[in-house]
Amino acid sequence: MCTLRGGAAVVSFLLGTFPALCQKPKSEAVERGRKLFQSACGFCHGNDATGSRGPDLIRSALVNHDKDGNLIGPVVKNGRVEKDMPAFAYNNSQISDLAAFLHDQTQVALHSASVPRDYPLEKLLTGDASAGKAYFFGAGHCDTCHSPTGDLAGIAKKYTPINLEARFLYPGGTRRMVTVTLPSGQQVSGTLAQMDEFNVALRDGTGWYRSWPRDRVKVEVRDPMEKHLDLLHQYTDANVHDIFAYLETLK
Amino acid sequence: MKLILSVVLSAIALAAQGLDPAALLKPATDTWPTYNGDYSGQRHSPLKQIDSTNVKSLTLAWIFQAHSAAIKSTPLEVNGVLYFTVPDNVWAVDARTGQQIWHYKYTSDGGDHIGHRGVGMYGNWLYFTTPDAHLVSLNAKDGTVRWNIELADVKLGYFSTMAPLVVHNHVIVGISGDVTDVPGFLESIEPETGKVEWRWSSQPKKGEPGSETWPKEGDAIEHGGGMTWMTGTYDPDLNLLYWGTGNPNPVLAGEGRLGDNLYTCSIVALNPDTGKLAWYFQPSPHDVHDWDAVETPVLFDAGFQGTKRKLLAQASRNGYFFVLDRATGKSFLTAPFIESNWASGVDSRGRPIARLDKYPKSDGTLVEPASDGATNWMAPSFDPDSGLFYVIARRVISIFYHTASGKAEGWGGRDRNLWANSVIEAIDYQTGKIRWSHELGDGEVTAGILTTAGHLLFTADNAGNLMALDPETGKTLWHVQAGGHVVSSPMTYELDGKQYLLTAVQDLVLVWKLPGD
Structure with missing residues (x-):
C-alpha cells in the first residue's frame, strides 16, 4: 500500500480500500543534505527547494536527470556566475548528500497525490x-x-x-442482505453475493451459493449501510x- | 525531379495500401480510421445490419487474446486490418479472422503505464505515443520502426497515452503528466519526418493574453498544467481543431495560482495548420479538483432554439454538460448532468461558479463528484437519429484533503472516494434535461458508448455485462456477461457486406456479428 498511485487508487476504491501512503523515515544522507541545503542554498532556493529568489529545483531538468550528484556537483562547485549563483567548495560526499535531499524532495512532490496514512x-x-x-x-x-x-x-x-x-x-466491505422470493412463493434469504440488472446471487444460511435470473424472482435487498x-x-x-x-x- | 517522383510515389502508395488523409473527411463504412471513428467525435456509425430487431442473435465472430494489460484503446480498422494498443504494445490483427499479423513491443525508459488509447494513421504509417513521452512511427505493413522522436522529457514526469489525430498532413499529438507541475502542450508533427511543425502551449507566456489569469509574481504560470491527453475533434469546414485540456498545477492546492489559470481545464479551438488559438471556453476556471476538461468535444450540426447551428457539446468531468457554438466558442447551454455540490450557479459566460467552501481543506471537505469525475475518458456518443447525447455518468462522493504545507508541488492533496454509483444518461442537448437514465450499478463505470444507425447503443455495466440499449428509451435489448470490468469503448466496421461489433474486455478483443456466413 505504500506505492499506490492514481491508477491504483481506482482499483483500491473498487476493492473497498483507500489510497493511503505510509511515510518512510528519511535516510541519513537525506537529512544531512537537508541541513546543508537549508544552511547554504535555502536563502535563494527556499528551504524546501521549491524556489524563492532562485529557481525551483524540484522541477529542474538537471536535478531530475542527476545521478548521485553527477550533474548537481559541477553546478554547486562552479556556481553559475551569469545567474549570480556563487560557487560552493563542497566535497563529493557533501554533494552526494545534497543530491539525496533534492531527489527526496522530488519524490515527495511526485507522491503528493495521496493522503498519508499517518496524516496528523x-x-x-x-x-x-x-x-x-x-x-x-x-x-x-x-x-x-x-x-x-x-x-x-x-x-x-x-x-x-x-x-x-x-x-x-x-x-x-459490509455485505448486504437479500431475500429472494421464488415463483412458488418460497423465500430464500442470505448475504448478497452478486447482483446486476440480469441476475441475483446469494449465500444462504448454510453457506451455499445460489443464483436466479432477476426476471423470474422478486428481490428485496436490505443494505445495513443505507x-x-x-x-x-x-x-x-x-x-x-x-x-x-x-x-x-x-x- | 527526385522530389516530384517521390511525391508521386507516395500519393500512389497512399491510394494503394494505406490511409489517404482525405478519406478521413468522410470515412467509408468499411473503415474506422481514427480514434473516434471520424472527426466529429460522435461515435455514431451509419451501419445498420445489426439492428434493434436482430441484436439478440449476435454471436461471436472471433476472440483475440492479447495476454497484456487491459485494452483501453479503440482500434483503428483500415483495409481489413485492426490496429490497437496497450502501453508499450501495438497489434495488427486481421479484422475478418482475429489472426495476428504483427505485434510491436516498445521498451520504454520509465514513464507512466496507466493506459493507452490507440494509434493514428497517415498513409502507410502508424503513430504511437509511449509511456516515456516519445512518438514512434511504425510501418503499418509489418510494425517496423521508421522513426522515434522525444515529445517531452520523461524525467520531468511527462508521459503520453493518447491516440494521435491526423488532420491533412499533420499528426496532432498531446501529452500527459500532472503529478510533477509541468506545463502542457499540443504539437503538430510532420508525418514523414517527425519534425515539429507547431507547438501550442496550454498556458500563455507572461505578458501574453490569458497570462492575467495567473499570479503576476512567482513561477505558477510556468508550472502551468493543461495536459492534452485525450484525442480531440476537427471541423473541416471551419478548419478548426477542438481539444480539451487538463488540470492546472499543483492539482488540488490552488493558493499559489490564484486566477482562472487559462488555458487549463478548457476546450480550445486551434487552427491545425498553425496552432493558433481561435477561441477557448473554460468549464472549470481555477480548478482545484482535478476535473480535466479533456472529455471528447463532440461536434454536430443541429437545431438549437429554432436555428440550425454548428454545435460542440461536452459532458465534462466536473458534472456539467456544455453546448457551445463551435465557430465562436459562445456558450449556448450549461446544465448539470449529475447531482453535485461544488458550484453555486452558472455565470453569464456559461461557466459554473465554484463554491470556495468546497475547495480541498486540511480537515477535509465533502465534494461531489470526486476527482475521478462525473465522467472521464470513456467515450460519449451523439445519435443524430434520436438527437440525444449519451454519457456514462458517475455519482462519486469524496472527501478532499489539502495536505501540502509550504509551497505545494505536485498534487498537494488528494481526495478519498467514499461511495460511487453509475448510470448511462441520454441528454437533450437543447435543454440539458435527462431524457432517460439507465442504472449500471455501484462503483465507477469505465466503459464507453457507441451508437449506430441500427437504433442501437452499445456499452457495458459495472458487473462485466456488455449491453445493447434502445437509444430512444434506454431499454436493454441484448446483454452478455463478458467476465471483466470494461475499460474501453466499443466500435464497429463492415467487411464483405458483414457488420462486426468490436468490444475489448480486459485483454480480450471480442468481435460479434449476426449468425450465418
Missing part, C-alpha cells in the same frame, strides 16, 4: 466534539445502531484518524468535523 490528527481535529455528540444522539440518530460504550468503545484507538474519518462517513448513505448526502462539512471530533473522544 491535529489537522483533522477542527470540529466541536459536543456538537458532534449532539448530532450523534440527535439529528443523525446514530444511536439507533451504535453505542459509544458498545460497538464504538475505543473506536479512536482502532483506526488511524484519517481512516476513522473515512470509515464513519461510509464504511466499506443510513450511512442517507447521511452522506446530507452532511455539512461542519457536521463531518464535529462528528469526527466526538468519535476521537472514544479512546
Whole structure:
C-alpha cells in the first residue's frame, strides 16, 4: 500500500480500500543534505527547494536527470556566475548528500497525490466534539445502531484518524442482505453475493451459493449501510468535523 | 525531379495500401480510421445490419487474446486490418479472422503505464505515443520502426497515452503528466519526418493574453498544467481543431495560482495548420479538483432554439454538460448532468461558479463528484437519429484533503472516494434535461458508448455485462456477461457486406456479428 498511485487508487476504491501512503523515515544522507541545503542554498532556493529568489529545483531538468550528484556537483562547485549563483567548495560526499535531499524532495512532490496514512490528527481535529455528540444522539440518530460504550468503545484507538474519518462517513466491505422470493412463493434469504440488472446471487444460511435470473424472482435487498448513505448526502462539512471530533473522544 | 517522383510515389502508395488523409473527411463504412471513428467525435456509425430487431442473435465472430494489460484503446480498422494498443504494445490483427499479423513491443525508459488509447494513421504509417513521452512511427505493413522522436522529457514526469489525430498532413499529438507541475502542450508533427511543425502551449507566456489569469509574481504560470491527453475533434469546414485540456498545477492546492489559470481545464479551438488559438471556453476556471476538461468535444450540426447551428457539446468531468457554438466558442447551454455540490450557479459566460467552501481543506471537505469525475475518458456518443447525447455518468462522493504545507508541488492533496454509483444518461442537448437514465450499478463505470444507425447503443455495466440499449428509451435489448470490468469503448466496421461489433474486455478483443456466413 505504500506505492499506490492514481491508477491504483481506482482499483483500491473498487476493492473497498483507500489510497493511503505510509511515510518512510528519511535516510541519513537525506537529512544531512537537508541541513546543508537549508544552511547554504535555502536563502535563494527556499528551504524546501521549491524556489524563492532562485529557481525551483524540484522541477529542474538537471536535478531530475542527476545521478548521485553527477550533474548537481559541477553546478554547486562552479556556481553559475551569469545567474549570480556563487560557487560552493563542497566535497563529493557533501554533494552526494545534497543530491539525496533534492531527489527526496522530488519524490515527495511526485507522491503528493495521496493522503498519508499517518496524516496528523491535529489537522483533522477542527470540529466541536459536543456538537458532534449532539448530532450523534440527535439529528443523525446514530444511536439507533451504535453505542459509544458498545460497538464504538475505543473506536479512536482502532483506526488511524484519517481512516476513522473515512470509515464513519461510509464504511466499506459490509455485505448486504437479500431475500429472494421464488415463483412458488418460497423465500430464500442470505448475504448478497452478486447482483446486476440480469441476475441475483446469494449465500444462504448454510453457506451455499445460489443464483436466479432477476426476471423470474422478486428481490428485496436490505443494505445495513443505507443510513450511512442517507447521511452522506446530507452532511455539512461542519457536521463531518464535529462528528469526527466526538468519535476521537472514544479512546 | 527526385522530389516530384517521390511525391508521386507516395500519393500512389497512399491510394494503394494505406490511409489517404482525405478519406478521413468522410470515412467509408468499411473503415474506422481514427480514434473516434471520424472527426466529429460522435461515435455514431451509419451501419445498420445489426439492428434493434436482430441484436439478440449476435454471436461471436472471433476472440483475440492479447495476454497484456487491459485494452483501453479503440482500434483503428483500415483495409481489413485492426490496429490497437496497450502501453508499450501495438497489434495488427486481421479484422475478418482475429489472426495476428504483427505485434510491436516498445521498451520504454520509465514513464507512466496507466493506459493507452490507440494509434493514428497517415498513409502507410502508424503513430504511437509511449509511456516515456516519445512518438514512434511504425510501418503499418509489418510494425517496423521508421522513426522515434522525444515529445517531452520523461524525467520531468511527462508521459503520453493518447491516440494521435491526423488532420491533412499533420499528426496532432498531446501529452500527459500532472503529478510533477509541468506545463502542457499540443504539437503538430510532420508525418514523414517527425519534425515539429507547431507547438501550442496550454498556458500563455507572461505578458501574453490569458497570462492575467495567473499570479503576476512567482513561477505558477510556468508550472502551468493543461495536459492534452485525450484525442480531440476537427471541423473541416471551419478548419478548426477542438481539444480539451487538463488540470492546472499543483492539482488540488490552488493558493499559489490564484486566477482562472487559462488555458487549463478548457476546450480550445486551434487552427491545425498553425496552432493558433481561435477561441477557448473554460468549464472549470481555477480548478482545484482535478476535473480535466479533456472529455471528447463532440461536434454536430443541429437545431438549437429554432436555428440550425454548428454545435460542440461536452459532458465534462466536473458534472456539467456544455453546448457551445463551435465557430465562436459562445456558450449556448450549461446544465448539470449529475447531482453535485461544488458550484453555486452558472455565470453569464456559461461557466459554473465554484463554491470556495468546497475547495480541498486540511480537515477535509465533502465534494461531489470526486476527482475521478462525473465522467472521464470513456467515450460519449451523439445519435443524430434520436438527437440525444449519451454519457456514462458517475455519482462519486469524496472527501478532499489539502495536505501540502509550504509551497505545494505536485498534487498537494488528494481526495478519498467514499461511495460511487453509475448510470448511462441520454441528454437533450437543447435543454440539458435527462431524457432517460439507465442504472449500471455501484462503483465507477469505465466503459464507453457507441451508437449506430441500427437504433442501437452499445456499452457495458459495472458487473462485466456488455449491453445493447434502445437509444430512444434506454431499454436493454441484448446483454452478455463478458467476465471483466470494461475499460474501453466499443466500435464497429463492415467487411464483405458483414457488420462486426468490436468490444475489448480486459485483454480480450471480442468481435460479434449476426449468425450465418
